[in-house]
Amino acid sequence: MFFGHHLKREIMNIPNYFFPKNDSTISIVSPRLGDNAFYVFDYLAKQSSYDVEFMFIQGHIRNSELISTIFKKFYEIYGIKPKFLRSKEGLSHYYRSKWVFSDGYVAITKPTKTQNIVQLWHGYIGKRIGFMNPNKPDETALFNRTTSLFTTQSSFLVLQFMAEFRIPYEKFVITTSPRFDRILISKSRARKLLKSLEIDTSFKHILLGAPTFRRDEKNNIDPIKSVELLKTYISDRVQKVLRENDSLLVIKPHPSLTPYLEKLEVGSDNIVFLSNKTLYENLLGITDILPAFDMLITDYSSVFVDYLLLDRPVVFFVPDYAEVQKSLGYTVDFETYTPGPKVYTPSELAETIQYYLNSDVNDEFKMKRQCIRDVLIEKWYPKDNTKRLLQDIGLI
Numbered sequence: 001m002f003f004g005h006h007l008k009r010e011i012m013n014i015p016n017y018f019f020p021k022n023d024s025t026i027s028i029v030s031p032r033l034g035d036n037a038f039y040v041f042d043y044l045a046k047q048s049s050y051d052v053e054f055m056f057i058q059g060h061i062r063n064s065e066l067i068s069t070i071f072k073k074f075y076e077i078y079g080i081k082p083k084f085l086r087s088k089e090g091l092s093h094y095y096r097s098k099w100v101f102s103d104g105y106v107a108i109t110k111p112t113k114t115q116n117i118v119q120l121w122h123g124y125i126g127k128r129i130g131f132m133n134p135n136k137p138d139e140t141a142l143f144n145r146t147t148s149l150f151t152t153q154s155s156f157l158v159l160q161f162m163a164e165f166r167i168p169y170e171k172f173v174i175t176t177s178p179r180f181d182r183i184l185i186s187k188s189r190a191r192k193l194l195k196s197l198e199i200d201t202s203f204k205h206i207l208l209g210a211p212t213f214r215r216d217e218k219n220n221i222d223p224i225k226s227v228e229l230l231k232t233y234i235s236d237r238v239q240k241v242l243r244e245n246d247s248l249l250v251i252k253p254h255p256s257l258t259p260y261l262e263k264l265e266v267g268s269d270n271i272v273f274l275s276n277k278t279l280y281e282n283l284l285g286i287t288d289i290l291p292a293f294d295m296l297i298t299d300y301s302s303v304f305v306d307y308l309l310l311d312r313p314v315v316f317f318v319p320d321y322a323e324v325q326k327s328l329g330y331t332v333d334f335e336t337y338t339p340g341p342k343v344y345t346p347s348e349l350a351e352t353i354q355y356y357l358n359s360d361v362n363d364e365f366k367m368k369r370q371c372i373r374d375v376l377i378e379k380w381y382p383k384d385n386t387k388r389l390l391q392d393i394g395l396i
Contacts (some may be wrong), residue, residue: 245357
């Protein structure tokens with residue numbers, strides 16, 4: 001299985017055995033901004049004792065204008081520009097690094113005695129992936145061969161990831177997450193970030209819609225199904241409830257759907273789409289603005305687990321529940337581990353939004369949210385989560 005992938009990594013590993021490693025040289029490799037790897041970079045780049053580089057994966061961001069904007073913003077803040085991993089400069093830094101971090105990207109090499117590869121996995125419970133993918137094992141199944149340390153937030157998740165990725169127990173480190181430093185900022189500070197993205201924050205309530213993508217029979221992202229789902233978020237019933245309650249719904253689709261957003265006509269001042277492009281232009285991710293929202297509406301995305309730290313209502317809008325359960329499935333019992341109401345139609349969604357916007361509402365899921373949070377997140381702190389993670393893995 002994955003013979004070609006393993007062969008490529010054995011070839012890429014050959015120079016790794018000959019390049020001398022520098023204890024203070026660190027490579028951060030990620031296909032995205034605004035997640036665990038980027039936050040580790042942000043922390044280390046502001047410490048003068050480290051030679052740290054952030055490296056993009058070639059081809060992941062294909063908009064040359066956006067790349068130029070990101071590089072310029074990087075230089076303004078950090079005094080350096082990102083590199084591309086497979087460039088001459090990128091590989092040179094990578095091979096000299098004592099530590100390599102990523103948050104979802106499968107490393108191009110395998111760990112050696114002189115180089116640690118740390119997977120800062122960004123997921124929790126959710127769609128079945130890796131060896132549990134019901135169609136066929138996907139590339140994340142390679143984590144078991146390309147990781148020295150795999151960080152996660154609870155013993156419960158260790159058992160799940162052992163099944164999904166077949167990683168031996170001794171490679172896991174139960175620790176906190178760099179994302180938590182961004183999630184636990186004040187709502188007012190997050191609202192300022194949201195306003196900097198030219199989103200109107202004067203509404204009484206601001207809600208986040210964060211649906212994940214849908215797949216086709218071949219396990220590829222299906223843009224048609226995914227966009228059809230987005231349309232159900234902007235129904236007339238939902239728009240009416242938002243207007244009557246002075247509320248804004250910010251919908252953040254999966255990055256792969258950005259090219260299709262222009263085709264969606266909202267026709268309402270109470271709904272706005274937020275693309276990855278807008279976030280990346282400001283070196284932000286959804287995590288940075290998560291505290292700005294009074295309620296989260298999602299489906300099978302694990303973003304709700306981070307949101308549990310804020311102890312605010314979560315609504316699970318799953319109009320295609322039966323189909324998804326039959327095709328891709330969920331790693332745990334969906335009903336048990338999702339602490340919020342399940343709604344299946346735009347009308348039910350509108351009614352549920354109305355219910356939670358009522359200040360006198362009895363929040364029946366509050367205790368369950370806290371229970372699920374404590375099961376999935378054993379370690380978190382009010383501040384310094386990135387520093388504590390780096391201490392737990394032995395870097396500082």
